[in-house]
Amino acid sequence: MIVCPNCNHSNPDGAQTCEACYTPLPATATCPNCGATVQTDASFCGQCGFNLKASRATEEIFAGNIGTDMGAEIPELETPEPLVEPQRLVISAQSGAETSSQSYLAETPTSQTESPESTQPDSAATSGSFKTQLQQQTIKLLHVQTNTSVELPQNLAVIHIGKPNDRVPPDIDVSGFPNSEIVSRIHADIHVEGDAYYIEDVGSSNGTYINRRPLQPGDRHRLRAGDRIALGKGDLVTFLFQIS
Structure with missing residues (x-):
């Protein structure tokens, strides 16, 4: 059935003019997935939801209608350099302590290597969880x-x-x-x-x-x-x- 865009009258398949208002009807085609009748400018099949645009693009490529040279070489894509240097995870546990400390050391070039003291975690971070003290009025x-x-x-x-x-x-x-x-x-x-x-x-x-x-x-x-x-x-x- 073809629905008239002017009066929404349902017309039989193959009709070119609306039976009710004589408005020219849009051209139709067949869904390649389920065989239902669809408009040629439709994006998806109203019956099964098939992507009609993707199907038309594939047909045009194989038909040679979009000027694609199937024999042309496709250039290789270059692998971009990482924006962030990889990091190395170092987990150190203190024997006899109730809590273990974790420190994350980033890989840096030798020209920017920091002293061992700079990589030590802050003493406040290894002293355990911070206690929040609520002040009470006196x-x-x-x-x-x-x-x-x-x-x-x-x-x-x-x-x-x-x-x-x-x-x-x-x-x-x-x-x-x-x-x-x-x-x-x-x-x-x-x-x-x-x-x-x-x-x-x-x-x-x-x-x-x-x-x-x-x-x-x-x-x-x-x-x-x-x-x-x-x-x-x-x-x-x-x-x-x-x-x-």
């Missing part, structure tokens, strides 16, 4: 009156601040600081939630002050670097919240 309370730093305990969700007692032992004991008598035994808590730190007064007698403002019992204040925490009135026991 949270501290700086006592203003004595310039003493108190590091907050790690891995605690709640850090109790106060003085020794039988009910809730303090994680940060302020009994050794001057004027600690104004600090309650159970004075304040610091809650750790991810990277955030919140301070809460838990019913102290003289209150907790953040940046010289009273913190109401039950309220929580998110601490930021530089916040001033006063335990009790008069700003006598004061800490600065620090992150380093």
Whole structure:
């Protein structure tokens, strides 16, 4: 069947004009692989996918239509020189070491030969795998009156601040600081939630002050670097919240 390029009407094989619109139909030929009818200008057979252009080129060569002299000598191709010099792989293992080192030595001309010291691998490369150290933040309370730093305990969700007692032992004991008598035994808590730190007064007698403002019992204040925490009135026991 020949499909009209103008109206897509299917015409019988051998037709030269479309039966529906009278448009001249393209010339057809037979696929040399499967025998199906194909257009003469087609590149591939629609039935079996055979490469019709390659087949036509082969036929033209043997028919002498493209001016190819079959008796002409074909010049030999020159082998190009390699762009990169070949390399020699040298693997050296150190006895008694946990890891072995590998060094790659390139073949170089004698005029550019380097000294033995230059071919030695870097000591850092043979010292084993590098360890990546993750820096962790250190949270501290700086006592203003004595310039003493108190590091907050790690891995605690709640850090109790106060003085020794039988009910809730303090994680940060302020009994050794001057004027600690104004600090309650159970004075304040610091809650750790991810990277955030919140301070809460838990019913102290003289209150907790953040940046010289009273913190109401039950309220929580998110601490930021530089916040001033006063335990009790008069700003006598004061800490600065620090992150380093």
